[in-house]
Amino acid sequence: MKPLLELKQLTYKRPNGKLCAQGVNLALSAGQKVAITGSNGCGKSTLLMMMLGLIDGVDGEVRLFGQRCDSEAAFAHARTRIGMLFQDPDDQLFCPTILEDVCFGPLNQGYSNQEANKMALQTLDELGIGHLAQSVGYHLSGGEKRLASLATILVMKPEVLLLDEPTNDLDEENCQLFIDIIQRLDLPMVLVSHDEQLRRALTTREYHFKDGKLSLTTI
Ligand SMILES: Nc1ncnc2c1ncn2[C@@H]1O[C@H](COP(=O)(O)OP(=O)(O)O)[C@@H](O)[C@H]1O
Ligand SMILES: [Mg+2]
Structure with missing residues (x-):
């Protein structure tokens, strides 16, 4: 192969x-x-x-x-x-809200607004940051930005x-959450x-x- x-x-x-x-x-x-x-x-x-x-x-x-x-x-x-998580989350979050950042990929893939919103909200929920959907990227903490960046790539179901x-x-808790998520994806x-x-x-x-x-x- x-x-x-x-x-x-x-x-x-x-x-x-x-x-x-x-x-x-x-x-x-x-x-x-x-x-x-x-x-x-x-x-x-x-x-x-x-x-x-x-x-x-x-x-x-x-x-x-x-x-x-x-x-x-x-x-x-x-x-x-391919899901690329950039070293600096500010390179990944550039829309007015996190929800729009996460919708960006699916919209480019041709999903409708409604479908993209649903996929984005589900991905944010899975990462435990659904409450950040309407937040602005530059207002988030470093850890929150990192999880939001992860959402922007996972929503596209990378291979x-x-x-x-x-x-x-x-922090330690979110690091473990990150490890659990990536291990579960098994990519x-x-x-x-x-x-x-x-x-x-x-x-x-x-x-x-x-x-x-x-x-x-x-x-
Ligand atoms: N856009 C750029 N223009 C010029 N030099 C750069 C640019 N980006 C990075 N560099 C330099 O290239 C080198 C390698 O950078 P980088 O790939 O970021 O290293 P690492 O990720 O291993 O820390 C560094 O010396 C850095 O300063
Ligand atoms: Mg580097």
């Missing part, structure tokens, strides 16, 4: 000349859950964005769901099947998750996290990213 996500010889230098990735290879198949660690600024978030075609000027190959993504159209199609330091703002994922407990709870294979290269580490 072909991997769901495959990177072949990805190489990327920032416009300022800083090397971000140098011949990165990675394959994520159905059922696989991998973690990526690495020091601040080593390029982990950029690497996740490269997987979705959100960075220009990348050399090498990205394959999503078996298809080579060499155009914005190919990436755009695949992106609808693969890319999670970028997802529990940074969560293939790439998790970037400095939290060893989280990596152990959610993933079975671990890579370290350093000097633009990914190397497998043992857990």
Whole structure:
């Protein structure tokens, strides 16, 4: 079976000349859950964005769901099947209310206003934040923003998750809630996290990213 996500010889230098990735290879198949660690600024978030075609000027190959993504159209199609939780929730919440943020994906998928509202409210309820539906993103606490961001991707029923330091703002209780939710979903994922407990709870294979290269580490 072909991997769901495959990177072949990805190489990327920032416009300022800083090397971000140098011949990165990675394959994520159905059922696989991998973690990526690495020091601040080593390029982990950029690497996740490269997987979705959100960075220009990348050399090498990205394959999503078996298809080579060499155009914005190919990436755009695949992106609808991948749930990316950005490191900064403010990159994910940009509508006047949380309800509108969560409706945004389903509306883009072609659901009616009524259907999108129903899906969004149900997802918010499942995450225990139904009461935040009419709140404004920038008024929420860090943890509430994180759960609301999670709602914006889960409402679209993703087939693969890319999670970028997802529990940074969560207290112990919400961190456990997050772990329970992600474990229950049981989706293939790439998790970037400095939290060893989280990596152990959610993933079975671990890579370290350093000097633009990914190397497998043992857990
Ligand atoms: N838009 C940008 N323009 C220029 N440099 C950037 C930009 N975004 C990030 N960087 C730099 O690229 C490096 C890698 O960033 P990032 O992928 O965010 O690392 P990590 O997620 O591992 O902490 C950092 O040194 C960061 O300052
Ligand atoms: Mg980062």
